[in-house]
Amino acid sequence: MNDIELKIIDAALKIFSSEGYRNATTKAIADEAGVNESTLFRKFKNKENLFDSVIASNRSKVDKELDLLLSKNDNENPRKSLDFILNSICKVMKNNYELLRILIHENSRIKYGTKIDMFSMIIVKHLQPFKYENDDINLEILAVTIFSFFFVVHYKNINTNITETINMDEQIVYNHFKEYCARIIQI
Template identity: 25%
Template sequence: MKNQKAGAEPKPTKERIFDVALELFSQKGFDAVSVREIAREVGIRESSIYNHYKNKEAILDTIIDYFMNELHQSVFSEEEESALLEESPEAYLQQGARMYMESINTPQMEKIWRLVSIETYHNDKIREFFKKELLDAPIDIWENTFRMMIEKKMIKPLNPRTLAHEYFSFPIYLFFEYYVLRYDEDFNSFIEMAMEKMVNHNEFFLNAIKI
């Protein structure tokens, strides 16, 4: 485990367990890490883990809960959504992309994204989480957004579900590019690159569907 910064207050044991478990899970995968290994890296007895978490699965559940809470921070309120849509569809998409990128541009979120990408292949709980929260839910949100844009006569009267799939396929591509193909490259560089690509994608997409 990395040393605490000089003069910094030590984190509570539960938070240290969380940090170490996430680090190990993101490097090796959930099944390859034991409670004993987590305890050893934290510097506590194995039995002490159970004073804070029921089992290893409970640590994973806490990580996923943290992940979802951070993602929800990047969602517009109804007032913000309405104001941005009134301004322009460009403002809505660009601000949404920026909020989303900022929400994942942290070491903790990077590790969780990597963990999710690893575990999707052989962990049923993670696979269902990925499908429900990272695919189905965003598609539903974007379908509703494009429906509102159509009603406001901002874009062509196309199928909003199809628009949602077409639009959201690009963020999924970015996810695959970094967390599968370029996972060992500098994260800040990726965010800068990804944001530029999202801006270009938004401009291209809106030019194709605007009235």
């Protein structure tokens, strides 16, 4: 992608996140990107193609960011590894709140395997290498549970476009959640 396309995609991410697909206009996106609306249409043809490009581009970014963070996990201790994984997910979700907002609010509009399960697949990949005492653990369900927890904790931030650190009350809940996950997988 060239610089103009990236500017349009960044502007579209912001507008789709704040206004939703239905209320977002190509004029507002073009204005935000600092381009003519005709340039937007020349590059993306229509609003739907632009939306799909925003999702695909940002999914790739999130996949790489999360995978890069999680690949730095050199903990052989499953408990420390779980902490590292949870902290990494928290960081990526904060950095990508606009995409998360779109994924949640526009889930039915997303055409292909880009939905919430994208986080789950990456989480499972990084949980699999460990040996767990509980052989019945379904890592996919645990991954969705982890994503859901972080979404709920950050929901107010996602809905108000605020990326703050977890406040003290949320930190207490987060610590309890880490304990809960550790008990589930018996580490």
